[in-house]
Amino acid sequence: MDSPITIDDSQLEDPDASHLPAPPTQELPSQGSLGTFPAAQPDSTPQFSGGLPPPASASRGRSGHSVPSPSTASDVTDFDSLVAEAMKTTVLPLLDSQKAGILENVTATLLNNNKIVGEQCQRICTQACTTANEAINQRLDNLEGAVTSIGEDTAKLQGKVDELTDKLGKVLSSLGHSNSLPDLQQAAQNNLGNPSAAPPTQSVTTPLFHRTPDPTKLFANTHNRAMVPLVSFNAAFEALAADCGQDPSLFEVTGDALDNRFDIRYIGPRGAATAACLTLFQSLYLGRGKYKETICKDERNIAHKFYINPDRNGCQIRREILCKELSKILSACLPREKFFVQKTSGSVLYQRRVLATVIVVDPMSARIQWMPAPRISLGLVDGVLANVETQFSDIVGGANRP
Numbered sequence: 097m098d099s100p101i102t103i104d105d106s107q108l109e110d111p112d113a114s115h116l117p118a119p120p121t122q123e124l125p126s127q128g129s130l131g132t133f134p135a136a137q138p139d140s141t142p143q144f145s146g147g148l149p150p151p152a153s154a155s156r157g158r159s160g161h162s163v164p165s166p167s168t169a170s171d172v173t174d175f176d177s178l179v180a181e182a183m184k185t186t187v188l189p190l191l192d193s194q195k196a197g198i199l200e201n202v203t204a205t206l207l208n209n210n211k212i213v214g215e216q217c218q219r220i221c222t223q224a225c226t227t228a229n230e231a232i233n234q235r236l237d238n239l240e241g242a243v244t245s246i247g248e249d250t251a252k253l254q255g256k257v258d259e260l261t262d263k264l265g266k267v268l269s270s271l272g273h274s275n276s277l278p279d280l281q282q283a284a285q286n287n288l289g290n291p292s293a294a295p296p297t298q299s300v301t302t303p304l305f306h307r308t309p310d311p312t313k314l315f316a317n318t319h320n321r322a323m324v325p326l327v328s329f330n331a332a333f334e335a336l337a338a339d340c341g342q343d344p345s346l347f348e349v350t351g352d353a354l355d356n357r358f359d360i361r362y363i364g365p366r367g368a369a370t371a372a373c374l375t376l377f378q379s380l381y382l383g384r385g386k387y388k389e390t391i392c393k394d395e396r397n398i399a400h401k402f403y404i405n406p407d408r409n410g411c412q413i414r415r416e417i418l419c420k421e422l423s424k425i426l427s428a429c430l431p432r433e434k435f436f437v438q439k440t441s442g443s444v445l446y447q448r449r450v451l452a453t454v455i456v457v458d459p460m461s462a463r464i465q466w467m468p469a470p471r472i473s474l475g476l477v478d479g480v481l482a483n484v485e486t487q488f489s490d491i492v493g494g495a496n497r498p
Contacts, residue, residue, distance in 0.1 A: 303410075304409065304410055305409065305410035305411050305414075305458075305459050306409060306410070306411055307409045307410075308409070309406065309407040309408055309409055309412070310407045311370040311373060311374070311406070311407070312361060312362045312363075312366070312369040312370055312373050313359065313360065313361050313362075313373070313406070313407040314359075314360040314361075314373060314376070314377060314404055314405070314406060314407070315357070315358075315359060315360070315404070315405050315406075315407065316329070316333070316357070316358045316359075316360065316402050316403065316404045316405075317356060317357050317358075317402065317403055317405075318356045318357075318392075318400050318401070318402045318403075319400055319401040319402065319403070320400075321356040322356060322394060322400040323354050323355065323356055323394065324354070324355070324356065324392050324393070324394045324400055324402075325353065325354055325394065325395060326349070326351050326352065326353050326354070326355065326358070328392045328393050328394070329349065329351070329358050329392045329402070330349045331392075332390070332391065332392040332402070333347075333349060333358075333360065336376065336379075336380070336388065336390065337376055339379065339388075340375055340376055340379040342372060342375070342376060346362055346363065346364065346369075346372050347360055347361065347362045347363065347372075347373075348360070348361050348363060354395075360404075373406075377404065377406060380404060389401075390402050390403065390404065410459065411456050411459075412442075414456050414459070414462070415442035415454050415455075415456045415462070416437075416439045416442060418442070418454045418456070418462055418488070418491065418492065419437050419438075419439065419442045419443065419444060419454045420437055421488070421491045422444055422452060422454060422464065422484075422488055423435045423436070423437050423444050425484055425487045425488060426444065426451075426452075426484065429476075429480060429483065429484055430474060430475075433446065433474065434446075435451070438450075441453065442454045442455075442456075446470050446474065447470070449467070449470050450467050450470075451466070451467055451470045451471065451474070452464050452465065452466050452467065452471070453465045460492075460493060461492065461493075462492045464485065464488060
């Protein structure tokens with residue numbers, strides 16, 4: 097390759113040399129560097145079969161130096177092509193191999209780092225889970241110990257409660273009975289007429305006159321002994337029971353298919369049956385001498401009134417009868433006064449106050465217990481009082497006891 101052309105200063109002064117174009121200065125890259133080559137320009141110079149361009153005629157200046165021709169650009173283009181081809185076969189494969197090696201090294205490094213990170217994460221998670229599991233197991237052990245301790249304390253406390261209950265029961269039992277007095281609990285049950293705790297002397301040989309009434313039984317009878325069907329009476333009684341919230345399964349009604357007397361017995365546990373029977377009987381009373389309407393119809397659809405009463409022994413029945421007779425005797429002796437009968441206590445009332453009470457001693461004798469204040473106010477003294485007691489004694493069947 098030719099070296100750059102130098103022009104002498106004397107040539108610049110020559111006016112004849114001003115028409116010559118300045119030769120282009122071309123910087124070439126240094127040896128071994130991969131600089132940027134200009135793009136190849138299309139060459140309008142015809143190519144020759146020999147592969148080399150024809151020698152260009154150089155014009156010479158006045159000093160005798162030769163000026164480069166325009167064919168020099170095509171030489172540069174050929175050089176660039178040669179360099180590019182050489183790089184494709186030498187440099188680029190080397191770069192590709194280096195790139196592949198770098199990628200392999202990076203991939204191996206990433207895989208190794210991922211493996212190390214995974215092992216560290218697994219070790220950290222395992223250690224954390226193990227620590228948490230140990231803490232949970234320790235808390236569970238502490239909880240089991242606390243539960244066991246609570247169970248033992250509860251058992252001890254229950255034992256003390258049982259012991260205290262036994263002592264309290266013995267104390268209450270000793271307070272409810274005295275060696276110098278009869279059994280108070282038994283006496284109260286006898287007064288209430290509870291057959292579930294009948295006195296020890298009552299048995300099949302006990303006279304019916306003093307037997308203990310059954311608190312689970314009720315007896316019904318129709319007015320004027322009218323005959324009504326059992327089905328009709330049962331429906332009427334179920335209606336009365338429904339008014340106080342009782343189910344028909346709580347009781348049984350027995351009697352003939354056509355009868356004027358019926359028995360009602362409450363079934364189930366003794367205490368519950370007794371309470372249910374009492375509830376129905378008390379629901380019949382409305383207050384101020386008024387009672388619920390109790391009516392059932394016969395086969396001809398005629399309504400008849402019926403009455404309901406609790407179970408009573410012979411002594412109670414006789415006391416009620418004698419009380420009514422006493423009320424009749426007093427009404428005959430004092431026609432201007434009104435007297436009322438209280439069957440539950442066997443008493444005759446005057447102006448809502450007890451005037452006299454019939455006390456049945458035995459099946460063949462009874463007596464009158466007078467209340468002094470109302471008796472004197474009515475004038476039942478001397479002959480009038482003696483007349484009343486004589487008539488009462490005749491009804492009883494013997495002398496009236498003092």
